[in-house]
Amino acid sequence: IVGLMPQKNNLIAEAYSSVNFLKQSLIMTVQERKGEIIWCQKSSGDCFWVDKLGIAFREAPFTEGSMFVRVDDSTDRILAISKAVLEKELIENFFAVKDFLSNLDIGSYNFNFSSPESQEIEAVLAEGPKIYFSLRFKPDEFLKPLLELKKNFSKIQYIDLRVKNRIYYK
8 A cells, every 4th residue: 555645844745655464564755855946035035945846845045156056036926935936837947947057058057037927037147148038938949059159158148038949149
């Protein structure tokens, strides 16, 4: 018998139990949430660890530098522990953007998020242009062209990837 246990602890991602009546044993498997990013709300100064599902599960420090990716949220919404920071589809595309930037190998970066309605996010590179992404689709198609543009990052102010199949830059 295998069952999902009700979750009361925000640090637990999954908990399963199985019972073997013949061997008279109970096996419990618990998987902790893993902090993928730090999401900070500018208005309150609160920061939260967010897992791969987009759930804020623990308070986090405000960080600078390249150790952790941080999202600066300047919206007026209230973020809270055990709540999603974005809708499921948007968080999947956000992590696709994060993976995209890792594959681009551009050094450290953070994100600015200012409008849930626009479903867009801005990547602020430590060395290079700002890059604007739409969270309505995954950016995979832009990898090859951006690897070419990367040679000229020092001359570019911004790159706009908010329109599918189009790259705009200045």
